[in-house]
Amino acid sequence: MSIAKRVQQWATFARTWHIYDCTWQNPFESASLVKTHLMGLHKPIYHPMNDCGDHVVLINTKEIALPGDEWVKRVYFHHTGYPGGASWTLAWQLHEKDPTMVMKKAVYNSMAGNLQRRHTMQRLHLFHDDQVPQDILANVTNQIRTPRTVPQRLDHIDKETLENFPAIMDYPKDYVLR
Amino acid sequence: MSNSHLFLKSGFPRAPLQNGVGRYVCQLQRLTLKFCKNNGSSRGMRDFIENHLVDFAKENPGIVVYVKPRRHRAPVLVGEYLNGDREWLSVRNSTQTEISKWIDLLKTQNGSSSSLRLRKMWHTDVPSIQGPWTPFLLRSPDAHNQTYPTSEASQPLDVPQTATEKLIELFKQQQLEADTVLEQKRAE
């Protein structure tokens, strides 16, 4: 095998690292994206018996967003195995305990329950904020695009935009400003 | 691929050492013909041995031919190959012509064909002209100098125009129109 071909084969099967910003993202929409990259489904060389999955770094998992009142509607079940050992934890309670857990479980549950799943999860790195160790960040060569845009808060919009924004409603005559 | 093929050897169609490019080496090394002298199921085999076997052995000096009579058993062809494969073939109730065709097949193939699952039903020396895929294929060159994470690389690509943006656009249009009207008045 020539040197060029060897390098090319190394490049084809190299594990790449992706980063994904979870700010204001639905964890379950994101999970299918992250899963695709974790398992290598986005590669044309994908085959179930071909070990071509990538590493994914999830940052800001504390800032995930759920639609409506799903924080109180989604329940995580656990059973210790002893009688009366069942417990139900609401999503927001779990998120308060461990801000990476909801995201982790979403990715874990989005994959088929086979022997490969645990090994695939080893390639997932979760961080509740944007403080990522430098040795992990140095590997990252790609960022996964999010499905949802991050909404802008009114008090974070700069003053110029706020003042120049067109009005579509004017106050009636003698309206008392409040 | 079914479960019965799980432990079957798999591979790609290939010729050992590019056999036949310079000279041809017959890959079949030994051929064993097992038959019964009395049983009707071996009749075609007996005919073959009487009429053609000596000619076959003369034509193929590289193949060792064994003939093994055995009582009250079905006739069998066994070929052994240079790569160590062994192909076993039952020729029960087969005619003389069928047997000579089977032997021709055993002679011309590279190894045991039935013990190999073909991964691909084709073979090419040039699998891809544009070259195999790499993670850096079709990636924009300026992505190499980026330091991630960035907010631009995180945003979705196809965002429809929001109502806020549309309103700003309409307002700018209105201001432009007002400006043109003013200029016209000034020109007059």
Next chain:
Amino acid sequence: MATLLKVATRTLRGTFWQTRSLTTTTPLSIKEIHEKRESNALVYEGVDVVSPRLDKMLKPACDSTFCPECTLGLDIKHTDVLILSQYVRSDGCMLPRRITKLCHRQQKKMGTLVTMAQKAGLMPNLAPSWSKKDPKMRFGWRKFNKYFLESTIKY
């Protein structure tokens, strides 16, 4: 002092009710209540001010029949806080229909959108004075980010 305030608001309300039927596009005089402290007495004063939105008005919006969806074709989402904040008082309350001049359906829809934006914590500066302002300081599950789907609006 309380009586003074009452009198001031009464006069204001009186003028307001008299001129309500007149819809105008000309510069409007708008009142603002100023609070002044003059030697142990709080004085509330209604001052005429020019509308802050006067030179920023979009032309079609000056018509009497204006609707952001029907006239301009705007598909307003709860994340369009710059638009929604125009229909909201400084304490985060939705303005009534006689001021917003929207049709019944749009008024309901805007109200829902404003509620969504407030619950999602996108307009924390438009809130009552006793509010903590920071959405991260809310109680229980409310402190976490949430978004809403506009398809769930009934109107």
